[in-house]
Amino acid sequence: MDLPTRPTSVVECDARVLDSAPVGRRYHRLVVAPEHPLPAVRPGQFFHLLCRDATGGPYLRRPMSVWRARGDGELGFLLHVTGRGTAALATLRPGDVLPIVGPLGEGFRLDPAWRRILILARGVGLATLAPLAEAAAAGGCAVDAVLSAKAAADLMAEEFVGTSRTEVFPVLDEDGTSDLPTVEALLRQRFAEARPDAVFTCGSNRLLLLLQRLSAEHGIPGQVALEQQMACGLGMCFCCVRPIRGEDGTLENLRVCTEGPVFDLAKAVSW
Ligand SMILES: Cc1cc2nc3c(=O)[nH]c(=O)nc-3n(C[C@H](O)[C@H](O)[C@H](O)COP(=O)(O)OP(=O)(O)OC[C@H]3O[C@@H](n4cnc5c(N)ncnc54)[C@H](O)[C@@H]3O)c2cc1C
Ligand code: FES
Missing domain, CATH: 2.40.30.10 (Translation factors)
Incomplete structure (x- = not known):
């Protein structure tokens, strides 16, 4: 053989x-x-x-x-x-x-032509996005990161930034800065002052929906890392499927472990 x-x-x-x-x-x-x-x-x-x-x-x-x-x-x-x-x-x-x-799984796609990206992460979702910030910075791309957490003590900004020179914008439940209108105002300000070439998110359904709406409005492409409970992790059991919009808008059940966990932001469906 x-x-x-x-x-x-x-x-x-x-x-x-x-x-x-x-x-x-x-x-x-x-x-x-x-x-x-x-x-x-x-x-x-x-x-x-x-x-x-x-x-x-x-x-x-x-x-x-x-x-x-x-x-x-x-x-x-x-x-x-x-x-x-x-x-x-x-x-x-x-x-x-x-x-x-x-x-x-399929990871994030970084276009070498991009000069600036914006990351929006909530809680432990920043673990997923931290290597992206490092890879972007290593390629000479500026990174703005809006990190959302319950309290400053939970932010893990140091764990996120690592060796990258990411500019962090913390938003917290404890001081009311993580509510949706405040985060939306901050994102609109970042888009106006330093328009990103692409946006990325992980860790929150409501932030996914917000970023989806703003990226569509501004014509900025985006990617999201989704989570789902898994069994095999290898594409065989189909227990990790989530609905994802196809090119024609119809919903397809795709495996988070194999076709994901990273999907086009515009095609992801909130949960
Ligand atoms: C691709 C991927 C990457 C992940 N990366 C991280 C990471 O970097 N750090 C981290 O802390 N967690 C991460 N998770 C989530 C992590 O896998 C789950 O929290 C873990 O499997 C829970 O196992 P448990 O036995 O501790 O809890 P369980 O007893 O299995 O579950 C505890 C609770 O969490 C829920 N849950 C379990 N698994 C998931 C899941 N995959 N997504 C959403 N809710 C779930 C359950 O429904 C239950 O309510 C990731 C998940 C995926 C799919
Ligand atoms: S966990 Fe088995 S197909 Fe994804």
Whole structure:
């Protein structure tokens, strides 16, 4: 039998935990070193992580966006602990082993001709968008990031900016600046003062709808990273489908793990 000689673009392997620590009041940082060389990871792609608690479960892996991917082999995730799987991930300690599969999915598309992009992220959605800011900045593209959180303590602006020179515009529930009219006014001001070539979002349904409306009004293309509960993560079970508008406006059920998680902003349907 002939074996494929083309290098695979998805790796299943163990990864050694290097760093595991709380970030602010709600989030957790997990940095691992995969024991197998990984193919290049694109911003917006994710890994499927096997979470093991004291009972050995849960059974299904959990999808997690790549927050940091370093050339030296380090892979970072930012977690919001919401249930059994993410709670198990947060108990990992340096030296522990985490089985991973990835990189998976279609990531963000960055046009080298773009000179400025605008990112609108809510909560842990910024983990998904942080590598995009880094990649854009590395290509000489200016990045404006409107980061929305419950409170300043939850903003994770440092985790977002990393080595990029992103200009951050924080909007917070605690001081009322994250309400929709205020965010809309801020976006309109950014569009007027420094019009972006493209806009990107993740993490909030109401911000998706707002950015969809404003990007259509201003003729600015956009992309959104969607979330959906997953089983296989590999395109086989169809449990992760979401309705996406086709070219003719009809709705198609597309797999977030395979055709996504990044979709054209104009074609995404809110949930
Ligand atoms: C492509 C992708 C990238 C993601 N990246 C990140 C990330 O960088 N950081 C992060 O903290 N989380 C991320 N998530 C969400 C994360 O996968 C879920 O929070 C996690 O699977 C929950 O597992 P759990 O066992 O802790 O909770 P569960 O007990 O499985 O669920 C807890 C609650 O969260 C809801 N939920 C579970 N999975 C999802 C999901 N995928 N989308 C929306 N709601 C869900 C459940 O309905 C339930 O209400 C991502 C999801 C996807 C699909
Ligand atoms: S999770 Fe199985 S097809 Fe997407």
